[in-house]
């Protein structure tokens with residue numbers, strides 16, 4: 001088993017730089033209900049329908065970059081959109097389309113920035129899956145939030161190790177800027193989804 005890297009400078013900087021935008025996301029009106037004991041099926045479906053556009057844009061961008069610039073990093077085992085689609089189908093819901101510009105990796109720093117956000121989200125997803133399974137409305141389809149199953153810690157460690165091995169100062173700078181851009185794009189997209197779902201909110205400019 002790959003050892004979990006110590007709290008590397010790269011990981012510290014990525015976590016620190018995205019602390020505030022992560023806080024904004026986990027308090028977003030589309031995602032915050034996931035943590036509440038009175039979560040409804042409609043709220044759960046809304047959250048998954050909105051997350052689909054982001055997951056798909058990230059997956060397409062990552063796969064396109066890796067096809068052009070192969071890296072010692074296995075992404076095939078990390079595909080997640082299939083799980084989101086299985087959950088949506090089980091709920092009888094359709095995905096909402098992507099409603100913001102989503103950063104596409106142009107270099108290894110950009111790849112690490114996008115991967116940090118999307119792979120990191122699976123860590124928070126584990127906690128969400130545990131809460132969902134204990135709700136009065138359980139059982140819920142939770143393939144997406146528990147997509148890595150028992151390999152989640154190992155996959156996170158392997159991502160951090162890959163990122164550490166690439167981390168020149170330039171790569172790190174690009175990764176941090178990209179990760180912040182990904183968080184901002186997700187917030188913008190979720191705001192637009194909220195509006196599509198009928199909420200009276202002002203949103204950032206959609207793509």
Ligand code: HEM
Nearest residue numbers: 015022025026031032035116117118120121123124127186
């Ligand atoms: C699309 C939405 C989200 C994204 C992109 C996202 C992203 C991330 C990232 C990048 C990390 C890794 C932080 C690190 O470096 O250690 C993380 C961890 C975490 N997130 Fe989120 N997150 C999202 C939604 C949420 C929500 C709604 C919650 C619920 C409150 C949440 C709770 C957590 C928790 C508890 C951790 C720490 C997990 C651990 O240390 O085991 N996240 N998330």
